[in-house]
Amino acid sequence: MFDFFKKKPIVTEPKLDNVNNPMLDQPASTDRTEAQTNLKETEKVAETPTKTGLFARLKAQLTKSREAFTSGLSRLFLGKKQIDDELLEELETLLLQADVGFEATTQIIDALTDQVSRQVLKDPQALFDALAEQLEAILSPVEQALVIHADAKPHVVLMVGINGAGKTTTIGKLAKYLQNQQHKVMLAAGDTFRAAAVEQLQTWGERNQIPVMAQKTGADSAAVIYDAIHSAKAKKMDVLLADTAGRLHTQNNLMDELKKVKRVIQKCDADAPHDVLLVLDASIGQNALNQAKEFHQAVGVTGLVITKLDGTAKGGVIFNLAQTMGIPVKFIGVGETLADLQVFNAKAFVDAFLDRPTAGQ
Template identity: 55%
Template sequence: MSSPPPTPATEPGAGEKRKGFFRRLRERLNKGDSWLTYDLAHLLPGGKVGEEFIEEMETRLLTGDVGVDATQQIVDGLERKLWRDELGDSRAVLATIRDSMLGILGPCEQPLRIPDDVRPFVILVVGVNGSGKTTTIGKIAHRLKSDGLSVMLAAGDTFRAAAVEQLQAWGQRNNVPVIAQGTGADPAAVAYDAFEAARARGVDVLLADTAGRLHTQENLMDELRKVKRVLTRLDPAAPHEVLLVLDGGSGQNALLQARRFNEAIGLTGVAITKLDGTAKGGVVLAVARELQLPVRFIGIGEAIEDLAPFEAGPFVDALLGAPGERAPR
């Protein structure tokens, strides 16, 4: 007998909410202006596309945190069309850029899914200090509960008392239990206790927080490896998801973090937060192009509805959108 499909970590009936989310994303990215195409008409005097224009696009992509590899892929697409005399106007330019971006991001549009036959499903959440890790855990817990799943939180950031308190506050807000120990406790012991408690109580999903750490701190990376080993001893498949939370405003440093965390413990997905304010959003392309990891969620603010599953098409439209210039669908 075939098993039922896994449960997507999305709120039911959320079509209108998704539209609202990506509309807010477009408004908030770089304060509403498209850093790539905001003055496209002025860059194409007489509508003519040439090498100078492509060089300008290359500069904007690089300064927009898109990264060298992703920028090269997009520029190559423009140059191929230019050689074929297929860049006749701004709409052709936008369509070409959009296609290239979708080619990079499309394979990474993979929502987090919770299989029905894995209990507890363990999500280990990692990242540097200030990336929005604990807040992201609280928002994911809210989404999972909205899907009818039972959730438990593990306060594995034992170095900051405030981190435990923050996670406990999210637990109270979502009405989910939080397993915690005292400040300075062994994070692996917290993970062990939380897993055993989740299994004993028949909890569907265990979300495990970890202490924020710089990707250059090898001793703390060893600690993460220990947490992962402990979970694997309890369930050979655990953790079932290793989710890296990245600050979308941290530029190319986010790519360095993603690379290092992936090398250290093996990531299965990323969540990119804080894509509001001054963040350009290009780092999503950089991470997707180099690591080809699923982008599970993106966040655009502090409110609980400001975290949503990543969708490549609306995200690219938000990057390219500008008054009077919209990529054709």
């Protein structure tokens, strides 16, 4: 699997058709120069994607979630000329199976039933279009981009989430994204529990010329981030992305630790953290909801990053999260390369989820 953090220096002779395809894994070698060249190819993809390219990528990466849902939909509609109660009931089951969740499903089905009874919807195609509208209406309110406060210097972003959710990977992608927007970015290696975590961030920072503030494994996470804020202030950084340990949300002591990190940060800057981004792995489905509730209660989450939407059929959980939590979705992760962090766009997501063409395609 391609992982730009863990990846060892790469390839001696890349095949021509592999050069621009960061999704294709490459055999390891020790040639550092070639590795860097190859890494740059990966990064180029992040810097210059067109709108059409991004949509095509999103659509390709959402294949599993889409196929699970739309194959069921086409079976429902097969041979149907009219909309009846049975069709709506089956649609309800399909939405629940797709992890859309009880509340969002109920809202959708109620709205569609109402439109059918008012004879606004006359055939399955009209129902499909109305379904798309409803799905978009659920996601639109949570489509809120990350806004960097220009006067914060630094705008502190605390990344939280359980082990393996994709925090550190997302920090790398986000750092690149913000750098491309001309922000000066610094990273704080706040995951001091895992020996490899500090190194992972440092190596990546070195490769990408992004400063990383770190102490040794076992250091106090709050202290690392506190020092990093001071340093970022002195260096007039625009953004500080702070990594934290992947803590199990059911372990109160770990939640307490996060609360402490937040308290300590506030001693440095009363407005910080300016954002607390919760990274959620979409492939855990409904469990994402419990995680969101617990983290939100503990540290007040300002935005979500939903990762691993590629390779899972549980992408529908995003509707569930939007409907029940209403927390802004800032970004989605649809793969392991730098280009695979996308600013969340409700319409593009629904179009990719339902396999509808989108504007500009």
